[in-house]
Amino acid sequence: MANMNSALMALADPTRRAVFECVGQSPRSVGEIAGGLPVSRPAVSQHLKVLKDAGLVRDRADGARRIYFVDPKGLEPLREWLDRFWGDALEAYAREIEKQNQEKGGRS
């Protein structure tokens, strides 16, 4: 998929986000990632599959191992959505606070 929805769903789970951040520090194998987390290796493998389907990570072969590394492109849709929403939210919030102040001052 690799759209914003799949990226958000993938990053929502704390364990999976820990996997993502671990891979973000430096490219690592599945066993290395699982070694630093309180879950089994297959669990990490499944998390990596979700992250890969979301376009957040990619992998390459290294002998019998598989090295995973982050793909910044996967974060781009999320960044764009957040930036756009951020601007609108700031404006709307300013208008809302102004409205509340008017209500306070204008009451009988």
Added chain:
Amino acid sequence: MANMNSALMALADPTRRAVFECVGQSPRSVGEIAGGLPVSRPAVSQHLKVLKDAGLVRDRADGARRIYFVDPKGLEPLREWLDRFWGDALEAYAREIEKQNQEKGGRS
């Protein structure tokens, strides 16, 4: 809570994100929000509670109605995390691609 984890979990659900974006366009009541979505009004109420606990929206009384509006502060932790991770990811990705090119060129 109002940390990054709760914000991500709250925004992961498509319906709840639709509620969030609807409120983001302009402050609205619960009934107005539910009118534009294919779910019941109590469902919207529950989604708003999650968004409120995550610090993403706030509400004010308006007679018998409740007007909900976005709070940009709720998005701030998520923005900071994403910006920081974005920079690291770009560097790491550049190193990774460089390494892959070296492997290609350096093979016997």
Added chain:
DNA sequence: ACAGAATGTAAGTGATAACTTACGGTAAGT
């Protein structure tokens, strides 16, 4: 005071997701 509107909450249900163990497949070393 009463009727109606708007909302929050409780209870129950179906689906989904995260995790485990068990198994199959591929690559490296002896």
Added chain:
DNA sequence: ACTTACCGTAAGTTATCACTTACATTCTGT
């Protein structure tokens, strides 16, 4: 060729989540 290491996937279980209907509460207007 055989063993070992590393990984992905299937099957099953448990918990959580999103949704619905039913009910309680608060506010407004008559």
